[in-house]
């Protein structure tokens with residue numbers, strides 16, 4: 001949700017580096033792009049609304065002088081996407097430039113105060129108050145002026161600032177991610193590591209209320225106390241290639257295909273840690289799963305998997321609603337959080353709420369060093385590698401596999417769970433072949449003009465029906481909705497007309513007879529039935545075969561729908577990587 005970037009080079013031009021970094025951060029927002037550099041006592045800027053490729057053609061983003069600069073790719077919150085609202089934003093004299101990710105909650109009050117003092121504003125953004133606040137104290141130097149300014153903001157943010165008179169970059173973090181990368185003669189700050197991964201894998205994480213000042217040196221401070229802080233350099237085991245599309249036309253199809261390996265990587269965890277965690281889960285009195293969007297659907301599947309496999313009840317609450325449950329939290333409660341990015345604002349707020357009540361936090365997260373990873377008592381890395389497409393795919397199946405493994409560990413059947421998931425990983429490897437994709441692409445051609453697509457499932461596959469709907473909606477912009485099979489007759493059947501497509505997850509388990517009956521009910525009203533199942537059935541108008549993997553069925557069932565949603569996106573002219581109105585890593589509430 002907005003990508004910010006900054007760099008200080010000992011020599012050479014910053015602009016091409018900022019441009020490449022913004023391309024890698026584009027998944028965080030694609031409403032506008034901008035960059036600014038310092039050279040010859042001036043701040044130079046290029047910015048406009050639109051996608052980075054188009055803007056580069058118009059403005060040549062590689063062509064700005066100077067070796068210190070900042071950049072921004074925007075997901076609009078305050079103020080619609082426009083050239084005027086594009087970051088960087090400036091003070092009155094255009095000496096201070098700022099990029100920002102997050103929301104300044106008290107911006108209106110600060111704006112009124114600044115206007116009264118004579119400042120003039122040109123954008124509709126909350127961000128613009130930041131350069132003007134810095135301007136108030138710029139005579140003290142950028143470092144001190146930023147420190148004074150941030151003490152006045154409220155909200156969640158990460159910012160980067162430069163000024164015309166200093167070869168210096170200042171970054172501050174509170175609630176939105178900001179990471180420092182260092183190579184021998186270049187230092188970077190960015191919202192996400194892939195922005196600079198082609199230069200270095202040596203990073204330092206900023207925590208909340210921390211500031212980094214980069215000139216010849218790199219110094220860290222606490223913004224509340226002003227005290228300096230020591231940081232450890234950490235080596236990241238991602239390589240730059242993992243964050244590129246390679247031979248694939250889009251990140252999302254690359255990431256779907258990577259599921260040949262990522263499920264195996266997710267379950268390849270230290271067994272002692274799994275067993276210790278299982279004991280923690282058993283000991284907890286009151287356990288909650290929480291996450292947002294797709295990760296939330298995995299949490300809901302986790303509730304079913306734990307109930308079925310471990311005979312343990314775990315509550316599921318989507319993160320944005322979690323604060324309503326604070327009355328049930330004690331120091332014996334365990335919160336299990338699931339997230340790809342580890343930066344989702346609603347989830348981080350749930351963690352904050354839980355922490356205040358003394359709750360322990362266990363996380364399943366993909367991004368090492370993310371806010372969630374660092375704020376957890378116990379954390380498992382999903383090891384799926386960078387997920388760049390807005391639609392989550394490989395992180396989802398990694399999360400499902402790991403939740404399933406944990407449930408088996410809690411049941412005292414870790415080895416059985418491991419064997420099941422290894423078999424699942426190997427069957428996914430066989431499944432993801434060109435013939436399989438072609439069969440699903442054929443189905444996409446049949447469904448591409450549908451008004452709505454419904455998906456039904458029962459038990460473990462009810463949450464997957466809802467996840468399938470998220471994939472279809474965000475990728476193809478077709479209305480889609482997932483239901484529990486048993487709920488149809490209580491309302492949704494009214495939506496079925498001649499030809500209405502209905503995807504049916506019919507696992508080979510105790511729910512099969514009932515879900516097939518539900519499919520019959522839809523078919524009797526004219527519905528077009530697409531069966532996702534290990535076995536064909538006469539009710540299916542179109543059958544997508546999936547392997548029979550018992551309790552791991554959610555992992556294999558969702559994959560053909562990811563492929564279907566991708567092909568629907570292509571056929572309908574939607575960008576499969578950059579879903580309309582959405583962004584990866586949702587750092588606003």
Ligand code: M6R
Nearest residue numbers: 293294295339340341344391392
């Ligand atoms: O990074 P997270 O897993 O915490 O993100 C949660 C959701 O924003 C995310 O899953 C979202 O729903 C995806 N776009 C779905 O594909």
